[in-house]
Amino acid sequence: MQAHARDWRLDQRCANTASGVVGEFVAHSIATAGTADSGSSHVGEPARSGLIAVRLLLMARSLVIQVWDNHESAPTSLSESPFQADIEDWGYDLPRPGRRVVWCVITRQNRGIDDTVRLSPVLPRRERKRYPEPRVLINPLRDIRLLQRVLDGLRSLDRSAEKETNTDHLRRAG
Known part of the structure; x- marks a missing residue:
């Protein structure tokens, strides 16, 4: 996470919040996976093997964190999270049976970099290209x-x- 924060020029507050939120989301996914039945050879082995995927999306003014897992239940609230004050919005979605994505949006500081797109008041006009006449006429x-x-x-x-x-x-x- 710290490598992405450096590469993306995130401010320290945003990087710390993102790192903590990813840790919380992944820990929640692991904790809600449950344990295997008593006949399992390993104590605390997950009942369902699945993939937990973390996706970071850098937007113009925010960082979006998504954690994908194989649960079908609503996640617990982030109200008791120490990072709640820095999270702009969060939620979850069930895109298909057996899949859940928990996401949050963290507002980031620009650190003096203006990343807004400025358009000129008048858009440039295209000029029509002149193509040369064909050398050989095509017979229908x-x-x-x-x-x-x-x-x-x-x-x-x-x-x-x-x-x-x-x-x-x-x-x-x-």
């Missing part, structure tokens, strides 16, 4: 037999549409 394909087959196919479509229309009228009238 004039295969009479192919054109006749296409024309016959289109006419048969028209006839089948007329037949369907006529049978629909007869069914309604009868």
